[in-house]
Amino acid sequence: MARIIGSIATSHTPTIGFAHDFKSKDDPVWGPIFAAYEPIKAWINEKKPDVFFVIYNDHITSFFFDHYSAFALGIGNDYAVADEGGGARDLPPLKGQAALAQHIGASLMAEEFDMSFFQNRALDHGCFSPLSMFAPRDNGAWTVPVIPLQVGVLQFPVPSALRCWKLGQALRRAIESYPEDLKVVIIATGGLSHQVHGERAGFNNTAWDMEFLDLFEKDPEKLTKLTHADYATRGGMEGSEVIMWLIMRGAMNARVKKLHQTHYLPSMTSIATAVYENAEDVTPSPEAIAAQRQQIGYQLAGAEKLEGTYPYTLQRSVKAHRINRFLHDLVYPAHREAFLADEDAEYEKAGLSPEERDLIRRRDWRGLIHYGAIFFVLEKLGAVTGVSNLHIYAAMRGQSLEDFQKTRNAPGALYSVAGKAAGQQSWDQPAKS
Ligand code: FE2
Secondary structure, three states: OOEEEEEEEEOOOHHHHHHHHHOOOOOOOOHHHHHHHHHHHHHHHHHOOOEEEEEEOOOOOOOOOOOOOOEEEEOOOEEOEOOOOOOOOOOOOEEEOHHHHHHHHHHHHHOOOOOEEEOOOOEOHHHHHHHHHHOOEEOOEEOOOEEEEEEOOOOOOOOOHHHHHHHHHHHHHHHHOOOOOOEEEEEEEOOOOOOOOOOOOOOOOHHHHHHHHHHHHHOHHHHOOOOHHHHHHHHOOHHHHHHHHHHHHHOOOOOEEEEEEEEEOOOOOOEEEEEEEEOOOOOOOHHHHHHHHHHHHOOOOOHHHOOOOOOOOHHHHHHOHHHHHHHHHHHOHHHHHHHHHOHHHHHHHHOOOHHHHHHHHOOOHHHHHHHOOOHHHHHHHHHHHOOOHHHHHHHHHOOOHHHHHHOOOOOOOOOOOOOHHHOOOOOOOOOOO
16 A cells, blocks of 8 residues: 655745755855755655655646636646746656556545646646755656645635645545555645735745744644635745645644754745654554545446446546647647648647557547547547538447437437538538528
8 A cells, every 4th residue: 555654845935946056055045955955865865755745836837827726636647847937947857656646636536625637737846946956866867756736826715724734634545545555755845934926025924934833743733723814914925825734734643753844044935844754653444445445436436337438537538648639729720720731740740659640540439539539529620620520429339320310319410519610511511491
């Protein structure tokens, strides 16, 4: 079974990444930042974790207000460094731990946390700033895969401190119900006190930082009772992102051992680091693990017996992301015009595999579904290539259109999602008068 072997708390200010990339350990201003991470590196070296579960918030880099969500879990296989305006930092992409991430996602949903899920999205300084200081690398490449959890703390309403705490408790049950023996370290990022906007920009409160660190270790439930306004009053508006730490704390025992702690305020943000382990070993009973697994599978149990039915799961989503992306992008006029002009050139540009190209080229509607494409991108391909939805349904069933139409109440009905721009479809004859 997977288990949490300890946790790290760390600020994620860009200052840390800047220090890493441009400054030296011997510089009196920047040196304390490097020094703060030395014990963390040593601890990781000793513990040899298999996975980092990284809780962070994006700073309107890869997540924007066209679709903003509370808890977004990364379920993919890799995560590049985001360009935050001046070009991306010179760091390799992180590897994901997709299988455990997907299990955690399913477990949290089964406990009624309505998660959102992402893949193929770059991560910003919220994640990379601290990781660049302590995550192990070999020949430049990161050696420990990550599961990122992006928490939407920038557009109110945002999750409460209590909700973060409860999510952490559910996260522990999710990790501990994963069958593979994996050592997981939870990394909580953010804070401490700072404010970066408005006339109050530059606000800090070291006394509150110290009180927070103390409560976080010894009486974290007290922190779950504070409102966002309480956090903003004490630690600055942006400092209230520190509620993310409570996700990590909720996943730990009530009693923890603090192995390391630092606090340094060089400029705008109080940079804190800490390492915790559980004070005692609490392993869930085999019955509790079995019950959790049953709960995870409960909603879809039995669906596998439905003939010709393929629930669109996180696993399918990750496996078939590239082809779904390609077909989805037919919603953009430039892509569909290029596709109609030269399919092969578009396949090449998108890096589709030979199998994926073949499935689309042959309009193998059933094969596409088996491969992992979702129906709703097939109807886009149909709309672009002049094929009605009914043709696609019939083809998926392995029937002629005529035979399939006989099973409908209105056998003459043909339609697609094509708009006016697609022009007259060959199958769509004007109504006879
Ligand atoms: Fe942040």
